[in-house]
Amino acid sequence: AEVDLQAVHDTLVSVAFEAGRMILAANPSTGSTNTKLNAVDIVTETDKAVERMVSTRLRAAFPTFAFVGEETYQAGVTRVTDAPTFIVDPIDGTTNFVHGFPNACVSLGLAVDRAPAVGVVYNPFQDLLFTGIKGKGSYMQRNASLEEGRGRGEKVRLPLSSAGGTRPPPALGNLSSALVSIEWGSQRDGDNFELKARTFRKLAASKENGGGMIGGMRSLGSAALNLCACAAGQLDMYWEGGCYAWDVAAGWCILNEAGGRMVSGNPGGWETELDSRVYLAVRGASSGQEELVKEFWDVIGD
């Protein structure tokens, strides 16, 4: 049966605002966290409470859909299948959240046939909402939880640089003029750490030093907000090696609908999967997208 993506979107927005209220009401501290993989892979009671609320509401509204959530994921057991699947990160940017650094969000995605079909990303600290529906574009809204006429912002079509969708976004140049986000994530050993360290170095170093002399590197601390910033046209690219489907599912839909593209973070992978774990996002542009991706891969490849 056809999935009513608009109905899913409307439910996800309402669930996102409820999650936002829970996140704002919480009072986490760096001492109140538990750890998962290691000392920097943290989870709070709020992450768990928000995921419980989200899964309860989504299972009630769409009882036949599957559900994948960060806090209930079991390695080797939880899978994204062809069925409509909610892919949820209750708090993306947990480290920012416990520090009160206002760059955290709830990330709610729906995948159909393993492809992102709806994405809702909501940062309650800034009351900033990003949404996307496959085939229908993506939007940003300020003061999103306020009532209409009481300061709620207009929904602005993404990318922002396209003047509400009436102008094509500017062309992309080469790496030395690009602003790129890249994250360390929580894994700090083994092959994954080597991959990240090498990628950071190669991007940053001057050409004489064997690098790509990238224009600027940022770490926002939330995969979903990195993807939304690419969708908005505020960042040119985002690379991460080691995050999961729930970090990217919602933002990926928002990026696609803004003309952006998700490819593999490993050189050569133009097609990539939700659970590929190594991602490269590039913003929408009138030209230069493929050239910039190739230059990026050239620089990080050995």
Ligand code: IPD
């Ligand atoms: C993390 C954030 C971070 C990224 C990590 C993710 P979490 O998500 O998105 O930016 O670097 O890989 O795990 O743990 O805060 O939900």
